[in-house]
Amino acid sequence: MATRRETRREALRANLIEAAARRIAEGGLAALRARDVASDAGCALGGIYTAFKDLDDLVLHVNARTLERMGDRLAEAARNRRGGAALKALATGYARFARQNRNLWDALFDHRMADGGPSPDWLLSGHLALLEYLTAPLAAIHPELSGKALQLRARSYFAAVHGMVSMSLQRRYLGLPEDALEPELEAFVDVVAGGARRGARRGARRGALGDRTRPAGT
Amino acid sequence: MATRRETRREALRANLIEAAARRIAEGGLAALRARDVASDAGCALGGIYTAFKDLDDLVLHVNARTLERMGDRLAEAARNRRGGAALKALATGYARFARQNRNLWDALFDHRMADGGPSPDWLLSGHLALLEYLTAPLAAIHPELSGKALQLRARSYFAAVHGMVSMSLQRRYLGLPEDALEPELEAFVDVVAGGARRGARRGARRGALGDRTRPAGT
DNA sequence: CAGAAAAATGAACGTCGTTCAGACCACTCG
C-alpha cells in the first residue's frame, strides 16, 4: 500500500480537474491553457503530464464531472413525474442546466480528441446514462415501441432537444431567442406526446399536458 | 478601374478559399494549417493576410460557400413538394448533404471566432436563408401559427433536425446509428405533421404522409 | 539509512497563427 504517493497523486488530479473546470467555466474550452491550469493547481507545467496523459485527457475528466452533475439534475427533474410531464421536466431541466453551466456544457460537445479519434468508453457510458432518464417516460408514451426501437426513439428525442437547446444557447445562426426556448421545448414535448397518442383529448396547442398527466399506457 | 490588381486579388481570394475548403474537406477544420493553405494556393504564408483578415475570416468564407451549396440542395429537395412531404425531403436532404460533406458541414458549426464574438452578419444571413425553405411547408401544416410564432417554430424544428443529424454524424455520444437516421427523421416529421393536424386519418406510426399529401390548410 | 523508483520541475523544443521590413509590381501623372 503506497498511500502517501497515491494520496498526493489523487489530490493533484483532483486539483487539476477543479482548476481546469474553473478555467473552462470562466473562459470556455478555447481559453484553457496548460500553464494557467498548472499554476492554478499549484504544480509545475510538467506536472500535468504526470497526472494525465495530456490536456485532452484532463478535459475528458472535466466533462465526466459535468456529466455527473447534469445527471443529478435530470434525476431530480424527473423524480415523481411520469410520461409527458417527466419529458417536459427533463427537457427544461436540460435547458436550464445548459444555460447555467454554459461553458462547461459547451465543452461537453465542443471537445474533440486531438487525433480525431473517439472518446474513451468510460466517458461514453456517462453520456449513455443520460438516456436512461428518457426511456422510462418515453416507454409510457410509446407503449407500442419495443426495446430496440425505444432506444432509437430516445436517442432521437434527446438529439432533437439537444439541438434546440444548443442552437439557442450559442447565440449565432438559427437559435431560438433565449426566452422562447422553454415554451418551444414544451410545445415540442406536447407534439411528441400528443402525436404519439394520436389525438390528445385536450388539443395539441400548448400546455395540453399538465404536470400530473398520467401516461397513456397505464 | 484598377482591373489588374483587383483581378489578381480576387483570384488569390478564390484560390485560398478553394484550398482551405479542400483541406477542411480532407482533414476537418482542426487540421487546417495556414502554411498548407498558402502553399496549396500558390502564395507565400503572408499572402493569406493580404487577402483575408486572418484564418477565421478565410474559414467564414469557406462556410459561406458550403451554406450556398447546402441551400441549393435544400431548394432542390423541396421543389414540387408541399407540407409534410416537403418537410421530409428537407430533413433527409439536410442529412444527406451533411453526410456527403461531413467535414465541411462540421466546420459550419464547429467554427468559433477567435475572440468568441459573433459571426458577421453576412454569414448569419446565409444561415437565415435556410429557414426560408422551412417556413412555407411548415405554414401549410400549422395554419394556426402567425408569422412570428411560425418563425419560432421553424427554428425549433430546424434545430431539432440539426440535433438529430449532428449527433448521429459525430459517432460519439448519443448519436443514432447511421442507418437509423433517415427513418427516425421521417418518423419525426410524421409526428410533427401528424401531431399538428391532431389525429392524422391514416395513423401516426410511419409513412402516414405520402409524397403527394396535400397540406391541411388548402 | 542506503538504494531504487516515482514524481516534480522548468527550460527547451517543435509547431502554430500572425506580423513586418524590405523587395516587387501595377498604376498614375508630368
Add this chain to the structure above:
DNA sequence: CGAGTGGTCTGAACGACGTTCATTTTTCTG
C-alpha cells in the same frame, strides 16, 4: 515614356502554445 507612389508579395522572425526530458527532489523499500 519614366519616375514616383502606394498597394502587394515574401519569408524570416516573433510570441504563444502543448508537450518532452534531463535533472533534481521526494517517497517507498529492504
